[in-house]
Amino acid sequence: MTSIRADELTLGYGRKTVVEGLTLDVPDGATTVIIGGNGSGKSTLLLALGRLLVPSRGRVLLAGADIQRSPTREIARRLALLPQQPRTPEAMTVRQLVALGRHPYQSWLAQWSQRDERMVERAMQRADVADLADRVVDTLSGGQRQRVWIALAVAQDTPLLLLDEPISFLDPAHQLDVLDLLRTLNRETRKTVVMVLHDLNLAARYGDHIIGMRDGRIVAEGTPETVMTADNVRAIFDLVCRIVPDPCVGTPMCVPVGRAL
Amino acid sequence: MTTKAFGLLLAVICSALVSLAAGGHWLGPEAIWHALVMPEADNIDDLLIRGTRASRTLIALVAGASLAVAGGLIQTVTGNPLASPGILGINAGALLALVAGAGLLSLPLAGSGYVAALLGAGLTCGLVWLIAMQGAGRAGPLRLVLAGAALAALFNAISQALLVVDQQGLDAILVWMAGSVAGHSLTGVWPMLVGAVVVMALGVPFLRHLNVLSAGEQTARTVGARVRGLQAIALLATALLAGNAVAMAGSIAFVGLIVPHLARRLLGSDHRCWLPGAAALGAMLLLWGDIVARLVIAPREVPVGVAMTLIGVPFFIGLIRMTGRPHG
Numbered sequence: 001m002t003s004i005r006a007d008e009l010t011l012g013y014g015r016k017t018v019v020e021g022l023t024l025d026v027p028d029g030a031t032t033v034i035i036g037g038n039g040s041g042k043s044t045l046l047l048a049l050g051r052l053l054v055p056s057r058g059r060v061l062l063a064g065a066d067i068q069r070s071p072t073r074e075i076a077r078r079l080a081l082l083p084q085q086p087r088t089p090e091a092m093t094v095r096q097l098v099a100l101g102r103h104p105y106q107s108w109l110a111q112w113s114q115r116d117e118r119m120v121e122r123a124m125q126r127a128d129v130a131d132l133a134d135r136v137v138d139t140l141s142g143g144q145r146q147r148v149w150i151a152l153a154v155a156q157d158t159p160l161l162l163l164d165e166p167i168s169f170l171d172p173a174h175q176l177d178v179l180d181l182l183r184t185l186n187r188e189t190r191k192t193v194v195m196v197l198h199d200l201n202l203a204a205r206y207g208d209h210i211i212g213m214r215d216g217r218i219v220a221e222g223t224p225e226t227v228m229t230a231d232n233v234r235a236i237f238d239l240v241c242r243i244v245p246d247p248c249v250g251t252p253m254c255v256p257v258g259r260a261l
Numbered sequence: 262m263t264t265k266a267f268g269l270l271l272a273v274i275c276s277a278l279v280s281l282a283a284g285g286h287w288l289g290p291e292a293i294w295h296a297l298v299m300p301e302a303d304n305i306d307d308l309l310i311r312g313t314r315a316s317r318t319l320i321a322l323v324a325g326a327s328l329a330v331a332g333g334l335i336q337t338v339t340g341n342p343l344a345s346p347g348i349l350g351i352n353a354g355a356l357l358a359l360v361a362g363a364g365l366l367s368l369p370l371a372g373s374g375y376v377a378a379l380l381g382a383g384l385t386c387g388l389v390w391l392i393a394m395q396g397a398g399r400a401g402p403l404r405l406v407l408a409g410a411a412l413a414a415l416f417n418a419i420s421q422a423l424l425v426v427d428q429q430g431l432d433a434i435l436v437w438m439a440g441s442v443a444g445h446s447l448t449g450v451w452p453m454l455v456g457a458v459v460v461m462a463l464g465v466p467f468l469r470h471l472n473v474l475s476a477g478e479q480t481a482r483t484v485g486a487r488v489r490g491l492q493a494i495a496l497l498a499t500a501l502l503a504g505n506a507v508a509m510a511g512s513i514a515f516v517g518l519i520v521p522h523l524a525r526r527l528l529g530s531d532h533r534c535w536l537p538g539a540a541a542l543g544a545m546l547l548l549w550g551d552i553v554a555r556l557v558i559a560p561r562e563v564p565v566g567v568a569m570t571l572i573g574v575p576f577f578i579g580l581i582r583m584t585g586r587p588h589g
């Protein structure tokens with residue numbers, strides 16, 4: 001079991017509190033999509049779930065254990081985190097960066113193995129960066145870089161994936177590629193996926209579970225059908241919209257009308 | 262990769278042999294072989310090689326390698342390609358300890374001066390770490406650099422004040438500041454030589470972790486690296502290696518800055534390749550610096566720090582021009 005949950009989380013930076021008393025149960029083996037306006041605390045929450053931000057109050061529990069008290073290497077074998085804006089290292093090639101995903105599996109005794117090699121190659125293929133393998137990451141386009149980071153997370157081969165706006169720099173075709181890849185990982189190997197998306201229609205199409213955030217609080221949570229209502233969209237984004245069924249798959253689709261006054 | 266490693270090793274050995282041969286009085290291969298394999302107590306050439314040339318060759322090898330590795334480490338830890346060991350205040354701390362030791366306690370520069378310099382370098386490094394780790398927020402590499410720069414300025418000012426007030430031992434200190442690998446006996450320095458080699462050998466299993474660190478703190482943490490611990494280990498190694506080298510061979514600034522760039526350019530960005538490569542290149546650069554230092558105005562010598570900068574700067578400028586920008 002890899003269940004992750006947040007228990008009365010209070011999060012902030014210095015004196016500034018961003019999230020207060022947030023409790024959240026991430027459904028196991030499902031794809032959860034977090035939506036919300038800029039600055040609503042989505043990235044902050046994801047950093048805390050990924051143990052990179054220490055809560056000022058409350059706990060994140062991974063399989064029942066406090067994530068801040070567990071060895072970080074063990075956690076790295078159970079959850080992969082792709083932050084919103086990872087710093088691109090200078091002078092590292094794509095293959096070197098993706099290979100870091102295998103770091104949690106290595107120790108003084110267990111050195112780089114055939115399996116590590118295979119996982120790296122496969123992750124690069126799945127994220128469609130195999131033909132960039134020997135390029136320096138710093139010289140790639142924004143979208144290519146983003147796919148490299150996704151390959152890194154995939155190479156980590158964890159049962160839980162946390163991704164902050166993983167498709168924000170991608171062209172429409174690659175957006176669907178990445179979302180399909182995540183869906184495949186979710187369906188085939190029961191990986192739990194938590195991601196932040198800004199495209200509401202893709203969120204409804206690919207999410208099993210939607211979380212709507214505003215001002216550091218969860219204002220709506222549930223299936224796409226229950227969350228994606230005109231009232232909820234207005235409550236989350238101050239946006240007036242009409243909800244129609246997606247002509248391809250039938251999930252709710254939001255057609256924006258204008259800003260609520 | 263193995264060919265490059267082999268080539269580097271061969272080049273280091275050849276350089277060391279030239280260093281044994283070169284000087285006001287040149288010695289041939291036979292003399293070197295004789296001195297190394299079957300020395301005789303009353304053979305002048307043997308005495309020259311075993312007495313002075315072997316010690317300066319070994320010191321140049323080890324100090325050059327130490328400074329290059331220390332420079333590479335500090336560049337990785339701070340993520341700053343312009344960082345060098347001096348940024349931790351090591352040179353300033355060693356200088357202050359030397360000046361204070363000579364001026365206030367009348368310590369001779371040789372022998373106890375070495376210990377004073379090593380202590381000064383180590384204490385300064387520890388102080389920089391403590392200051393950087395103080396206070397609210399996370400102590401990042403930037404704070405380390407700032408604390409080091411501030412302490413270095415302070416210590417240099419105190420050293421200058423002491424030197425102005427009391428000029429005793431000024432000559433020896435000037436020599437130290439310009440850098441020199443000569444004038445030590447092997448019996449005096451072998452513990453430092455062995456110590457440096459041991460520190461480098463112990464560091465080999467950590468090279469893989471340095472790759473993770475160089476991807477940036479956040480990424481390193483997501484893949485399960487213990488970033489603070491790694492940084493502390495890398496800094497400790499930097500302090501030991503650079504402090505040791507500086508105490509032995511004086512204030513030689515250049516190796517730690519440029520050799521890591523050169524090594525990355527030649528060997529790529531994997532620490533398992535380029536950091537050992539930097540050790541070899543650093544050793545070689547200091548050896549050649551010392552050889553040139555002995556020869557340009559023989560029988561007198563110029564300080565090795567000066568000679569090495571004379572060799573290194575044109576070379577480095579060429580490197581930058583050739584490739585656009587230094588490899589970070």
Ligand SMILES: Nc1ncnc2c1ncn2[C@@H]1O[C@H](COP(=O)(O)OP(=O)(O)O)[C@@H](O)[C@H]1O
Binds near residue numbers: 039042045
């Ligand atoms: N490193 C930081 N230091 C201070 N404030 C921050 C930092 N990161 C985010 N914030 C603030 O926290 C709030 C939530 O930010 P974030 O979680 O990034 O929002 P979202 O991802 O939903 O757009 C914003 O008001 C933002 O300004």
Ligand SMILES: [Mg+2]
Binds near residue numbers: 042043044084164
């Ligand atoms: Mg965000």
